[in-house]
Amino acid sequence: MAEKKAATKQVTLDETQKAILTAMSGMKGAVGCGDIAKAANLPTPKVVGKMRSLANLGLVTSPEKGKYRLTPKGRRTLAA
Numbered sequence: 001m002a003e004k005k006a007a008t009k010q011v012t013l014d015e016t017q018k019a020i021l022t023a024m025s026g027m028k029g030a031v032g033c034g035d036i037a038k039a040a041n042l043p044t045p046k047v048v049g050k051m052r053s054l055a056n057l058g059l060v061t062s063p064e065k066g067k068y069r070l071t072p073k074g075r076r077t078l079a080a
Contacts, residue, residue, distance in 0.1 A: 011057055011077050016042065017050055021059060021070065021078045030067035 013021070023039035024031065033051065037044040051068060054060045059074035070078075 010080075011059070013077070016046060017054060017059075018078070020047055020050055020054065021074055024060065024068070024070040025075065025078055027070075030063050030069045032066055033068070036068070 019040040019042060020036055023036050027035070027039065033047045034044050036042075037047040040047065051060065051062075054074070055062060055068075057073075059071055059077055060068045061071050062068050
């Protein structure tokens with residue numbers, strides 16, 4: 001049986017998005033933007049502004065309001 005290969009579309013991230021994902025990669029569970037901002041050394045409003053685009057790309061998920069978690073796709077993208 002032929003192995004089905006998932007379409008892998010290269011995701012291009014800006015420096016702020018990379019910093020956010022890097023910070024999240026070291027965090028356990030769902031975390032708020034304030035904690036992510038501290039870990040990434042970024043202003044909280046900048047993190048808040050980037051989370052929707054990261055979620056739309058499937059790199060983070062929001063299991064509860066105001067909390068985010070890195071997805072497996074987010075981890076793979078960060079490692080690439």
